[in-house]
């Protein structure tokens with residue numbers, strides 16, 4: 001696109017700022033209505049999904065360097081025919097892990113410094129790791145969802161100041177997850193020092209994408225074995241579903257790996273006839289196998305696939321049908 005004009009006032013981005021939040025500030029400073037209006041001028045579209053390859057155009061328009069823009073978060077980039085989103089230098093690979101339609105916020109961070117933090121766009125980041133308060137996604141006055149079309153990070157379009165927070169006790173596991181995510185992206189030791197244990201250390205060593213996939217697989221895919229419906233895996237969980245998911249995942253991780261064996265054994269015997277066939281066994285486990293192979297294939301997540309396969313092998317052997325010689329059994333053996 002031929003960009004004929006540039007903004008007058010240049011702003012400095014923050015290292016932990018979201019790209020669209022930065023553009024909200026640039027738009028306001030330069031008397032444009034909103035970030036979507038700025039995007040429309042430069043890219044021809046108001047969508048909050050901004051492709052990584054458009055950075056040069058945006059940087060030019062905003063009078064920033066390409067380097068300054070590249071440190072911002074939330075850009076979408078495609079490779080291997082899949083979209084990826086960058087958050088503080090790490091790439092996320094599942095759209096359920098990202099909230100880019102909503103503009104959530106920690107009221108206390110906004111009060112300290114009014115800009116949109118990159119972390120707030122992670123779906124599994126529900127509490128501010130530093131202030132331990134819930135992120136808000138609605139205006140406390142007009143109750144509309146916080147949108148990217150507002151003109152300032154710290155004010156709703158109804159003029160309500162967003163930097164005041166209500167006291168809501170955090171859900172401990174959700175707060176812990178938020179702290180681990182924030183630690184991973186900022187290396188702020190103080191976030192996990194007080195609750196350091198083996199589990200926290202293991203989780204903190206995972207990439208954010210790997211951590212989200214672990215929670216998703218253990219808290220969502222495994223407990224719902226045999227109950228998948230169409231669209232499963234694409235829907236972002238609501239607060240209650242998320243809380244349950246986290247509880248299940250942490251329960252598995254706290255008693256790792258024995259509890260994985262127990263839940264697999266229980267679900268398989270619940271879902272299948274006592275004399276289950278290799279076909280039924282394979283069919284039931286197909287969604288889990290698929291998720292493991294397609295999404296948990298990185299070395300950092302090998303600990304999950306390894307234990308999963310070991311337990312399935314044990315369950316299969318215990319079922320006593322190891323000499324049936326069926327082609328499905330051979331297939332299962334090979335896959336284990």
Ligand SMILES: [Zn+2]
Nearest residue numbers: 106109128131
């Ligand atoms: Zn905060």
Ligand SMILES: [Zn+2]
Nearest residue numbers: 139142156158
């Ligand atoms: Zn409002």
